[in-house]
Structures are given as C-alpha cells and as structure tokens.
Amino acid sequence: MVSEHASPLATLGGVDAGGQNVHVAALGAALARAGHEVDVYTRRDGRELPECVELVPGVTVVHVPAGPARPVPKDDLLPYMPAFGDLLTEHWSGDRAPDVAHAHFWMSGIATLRAAAMTGTPVAQTFHALGSVKRRHQGDKDTSPPGRIGLESSIGRRADVVVATCSDEVAELSRLGVPADHVRVVPCGVDVQHFRPGPADGTTLPRRARFRLLCIGRLVERKGIETVIDALVDLPDAELVVAGGPSADELEADAEAARLVALAAARGVRDRVHLVGRVDHGDLPALVRSADVVVATPWYEPFGIVPIEAAACGVPVVGSAVGGLLDTVQDGRTGLLVPPRDPAALASALRALLADPDRRAAFGAAARRRAVARYGWDRVAAQTELVYRTMARHAVLTKVAAG
Structure with a gap:
C-alpha cells in the first residue's frame, strides 16, 4: 500500500489525519490476519522516524524520504511524488516487487504508477476524495494543486483497477472518463468489536x-x-458535543474552533455547544453511545467513517444526503438524510427523531445489524482480496502471453 500523506501511525484529528489513516491501518491489519504480508509506504515527515516500523504482525510501515523530513500540508506534496516513485522503484527492484500495489489518494497514484512502469507491478487506486467534487463544493477555497482533476482522470484510466468506496463515486469517476468496468466498489470498514452497543461509561462528559x-x-x-x-437554535432541549480537532488544551488557538464558538454565541446557544477536542480512539465508542443521535452534515463526503462507527454502536445517524452517506445511512431505516447546508431541514428531522425513542431504538438496532453484515473490516478485506487476486492473476497471464 502507498499512502503518501496519511500514515497509519499518525495521531488522528489533525487537518490531514482522518479517515484515510484509519482505512489504511485497519485494511492492512485485516489483510495480515488473512495471511498476507503488507508493507505500507508513507512519506517520512520527521527526522526521528526509523525506516521501518511494525504496525501489527504482518504489517510494516516504511518511511520514504521524499521531500523534507517535517510535516508538509498534503496539497504541497506534489513536487515530491517523482522522488517518492523512484524510491519505490528501488524498493521493488529485482525479485522484491509486490504482487499488487494499492495507491491511496491521487498523489500516491502518481508515485505508484511511476514505480509500476518500471517493475510491472499491477496497481489498484483508491482516491478517498476526488478533486472534481472538492472544487465543486469549495470553489476558490480549494487549495488543491492546479491540474489535480486532469491528473486524477489520467490515474484512473492508467491504474489496473480503481477501488471506489461508494456508489456515488462511480458516477463521478465516469464523468472523469474512467470506464465503469474499470471500477470496483469496496466500502470502508469499521471495527465492529471496538464500536459496539453498550452503556456509556465515565469517560464521557456529563449531560447538560x-x-x-x-x-x-x-x-x-x-x-x-x-x-x-x-439547527440547535430550534432544538432547545438538546446539547451539541463536538469531538475532534486538536487536543482540548489547544482548542483556543484553533481558527475553526474559534469560529464555531463565536457562531454559537451569536446564535444564543453557546451554553449548549461543547467542543471537547481530540478524543482517544479507545474512548470514542463510549462517547458515541452517550449520544441520542450522531449528526454528520458535511457539504460533501467521499465516504465518511463516523456514520458507520455510530451504526456499529447502535446509534442512529442524521446526515447529509451526499457521497458515501447515501450508501451508509439508509434513510428511514437506520437514520435520516437531509440536504446539506439546510439547518431548517436538519432541525425538523432531529426534532421528529428526538421525540420518538422507539424509532431511535429501531434505527439503532437496524444500523448495528447492517454494520456487522456489510462493514466489518474482515469482510471489507475479503472483498479487497478478491480484487487483488484478480489483478495478480491477470498480471501473470499477461506476462505469460508476452513470452
């Protein structure tokens, strides 16, 4: 696996550390449990980092010295991808080439395809986010490098397989010129043993x-x-807990946290909005279980890990009808979907659900069943393994045919 900016060893919650880091770490671990040997190549962003670190038995993280040995925003990493690709070529030379390389994010695709051209390694590509979607929703605030959309189109056509994480992405890839028969849909996953129903414990905040x-x-x-x-303005009996971002003692220095606090004050709900900062992964299930409803209302979302974490805990989700949430939240069965950036629609959906505890319980039970059936990491790894086996088999047949 190649994940140029999203190390599976990273602390979650930073601007460039989120769902992709979780995905790469958990998928790698699940593949290792199935008997595979997994190397994850990520950029070395600290001088103190060793070349190789064992994540779990069977999964090794390799730090690639491409670019400066310090954190660099992911949108500034493009100039270092040729060097990243050349270092992959060195690692994969001779008989050390992997059976399959899986690139995560578009810049990883550039590096991986560069190495694959020299080593003959078949390449799977997962974008995790597409520049065309980001540009559509962020406009001038999009900080992606110029040419990203065209490069993603090229990567999608050159990779042996594109592994999309949701059905909405397939349509977007088609608009980029990636043939539908070139795409396989394999969702992100969730640890259904870690995230599971049960009582909240003392790690959660007291309810206000x-x-x-x-x-x-x-x-x-x-x-x-x-x-x-x-929406909280129209929900006087509800509080909002926001978990994520920097640690609690660093929240005051965070620009977005300050903006949200100021907004809550302007709306007259400051006493019911609680930003708690980064929450340790071990404490997340209890925090999720303490909620009546998990709310996920992004402008766009390539997949979104939080809705399936909530589902695995048996907590209903009210979310935006965008991207991966169209797959992960079954409207009227496991949660509710509303248009993005529509506070009135969100307040209406939440008001109705909060007033109906039986419906919340039914949604939560259905969400848990679906999370176990569809999104457990071992199931996701098995689906991914099928894609890899097909790719590896085709690569062998191609070499035989070439003589």
Whole structure:
C-alpha cells in the first residue's frame, strides 16, 4: 500500500489525519490476519522516524524520504511524488516487487504508477476524495494543486483497477472518463468489536441537556458543523458535543474552533455547544453511545467513517444526503438524510427523531445489524482480496502471453 500523506501511525484529528489513516491501518491489519504480508509506504515527515516500523504482525510501515523530513500540508506534496516513485522503484527492484500495489489518494497514484512502469507491478487506486467534487463544493477555497482533476482522470484510466468506496463515486469517476468496468466498489470498514452497543461509561462528559447530539471529525468548514449549530437554535432541549480537532488544551488557538464558538454565541446557544477536542480512539465508542443521535452534515463526503462507527454502536445517524452517506445511512431505516447546508431541514428531522425513542431504538438496532453484515473490516478485506487476486492473476497471464 502507498499512502503518501496519511500514515497509519499518525495521531488522528489533525487537518490531514482522518479517515484515510484509519482505512489504511485497519485494511492492512485485516489483510495480515488473512495471511498476507503488507508493507505500507508513507512519506517520512520527521527526522526521528526509523525506516521501518511494525504496525501489527504482518504489517510494516516504511518511511520514504521524499521531500523534507517535517510535516508538509498534503496539497504541497506534489513536487515530491517523482522522488517518492523512484524510491519505490528501488524498493521493488529485482525479485522484491509486490504482487499488487494499492495507491491511496491521487498523489500516491502518481508515485505508484511511476514505480509500476518500471517493475510491472499491477496497481489498484483508491482516491478517498476526488478533486472534481472538492472544487465543486469549495470553489476558490480549494487549495488543491492546479491540474489535480486532469491528473486524477489520467490515474484512473492508467491504474489496473480503481477501488471506489461508494456508489456515488462511480458516477463521478465516469464523468472523469474512467470506464465503469474499470471500477470496483469496496466500502470502508469499521471495527465492529471496538464500536459496539453498550452503556456509556465515565469517560464521557456529563449531560447538560435532555438530549445529546454528537459530531465527530476534523474541525474544517466542509464538515458542516455550522449547520448543526444553526439547527440547535430550534432544538432547545438538546446539547451539541463536538469531538475532534486538536487536543482540548489547544482548542483556543484553533481558527475553526474559534469560529464555531463565536457562531454559537451569536446564535444564543453557546451554553449548549461543547467542543471537547481530540478524543482517544479507545474512548470514542463510549462517547458515541452517550449520544441520542450522531449528526454528520458535511457539504460533501467521499465516504465518511463516523456514520458507520455510530451504526456499529447502535446509534442512529442524521446526515447529509451526499457521497458515501447515501450508501451508509439508509434513510428511514437506520437514520435520516437531509440536504446539506439546510439547518431548517436538519432541525425538523432531529426534532421528529428526538421525540420518538422507539424509532431511535429501531434505527439503532437496524444500523448495528447492517454494520456487522456489510462493514466489518474482515469482510471489507475479503472483498479487497478478491480484487487483488484478480489483478495478480491477470498480471501473470499477461506476462505469460508476452513470452
């Protein structure tokens, strides 16, 4: 696996550390449990980092010295991808080439395809986010390098297989010129043993209102927390807990946190909005279970890990009808979907659900069943393994045919 900016060893919650880091770490571990040997290549962003670190038995993280040995925003990493690709070529020379390379994010695809051209390694590509979608929703605020959309189109056509994480992405890839028969849909997963129903414990905050709404994620504007704060005005019996971003003692220095606090004050709900900062992974299930509803209202979302974490805990989700949430939240069965950036629609959906405990319980039970059936990591790894086996078999047949 190649994950140039999203190391599986990273601390989650930063601007460039989120769902992709979880995906790469968990998928690698699940593949290792199935008997595979997994190397994850990520950029070395600290001088103290060793070349190789064992993540879990069977999964090794390899730090690639491409670019400066310090954190660099992912949108500034493009100039270092040729060097990254050349170093992959060195690693994969001779008989050390992997059976399959799986690139995560478009820049990883550039590096991986560069190495594959020299080593003959078949390449799977997962984008995790597409530049065309980001540009559509962020406009001038999009900080992606120029040419990203064209490069993603080229990567999608050159890779042996594109592994999309949701059905909405397939349509977007088609608009980029990637043939539908070139794409396989394999969702992201969730640890259904870690995230499971049960009582909340002492790690959660004391409740300050009759109902608790919970948002989890990076503190970036596109996550749509502003919409939830606006909706809270019409939900006087509810509090909003926001988990994510920097640690609690660093929240005051975070620009987005300050913006959300100021917005809550302007809307007259400051006493019911609680930003708690980064929450350790081990404490997340209890926090999720403390909520009556998990709210996920991004402007766009390539997949979204939080809705399936909530589902695995048996907690209903009210979310935006965008991207991966169209797959992970079954409207009227496991949760409710509303238009993005629509506080009135969100407030209406939440008001109805909070007033109906039996419906919340039914949604939560159905969500848990679906999470176990569809999104457990061992199941996701098995689906991914089928893609890999087909790719490896085709590569062998191609070499035989070539003589």
